[in-house]
Amino acid sequence: MKNRNVFPSEILYDCVDTLRYLIAQDRKAFLYALAFLRGEPDWVRHAVQVTGLLTDLLLLRDPHDPQLREAMLGVMLHTAGKPLLVSEALPSLNVNMNPVQKLMLSGHVEELIKKLNTLG
Known part of the structure; x- marks a missing residue:
């Protein structure tokens, strides 16, 4: 984004929406599952784990924050x-x-x- 390069926004937004949905369904199971991600490259696992943990922290602070989705996407891109x-x-x-x-x-x-x- 900083370099004006196009990125697959639909796929990335779908990923953060899925993480948000999963944490809303069962927070404890979601946090437990983050520790056991397998079958994906390290760079993908790292980005998903960091994004999941940040999401948990942000939801505890303000579950109705209108910037949550963008914060999740930003941290996923930053850490990947x-x-x-x-x-x-x-x-x-x-x-x-x-x-x-x-x-x-x-x-x-x-x-x-x-x-x-x-x-x-």
């Missing part, structure tokens, strides 16, 4: 590219990073765009 950068030079996102690794992490937007283009 970071796990794609994990490599020998950046072994984990859960460690204290040196300045070079932090600089590498700033390329997560471009990495996500490349991945989405590759996937069509």
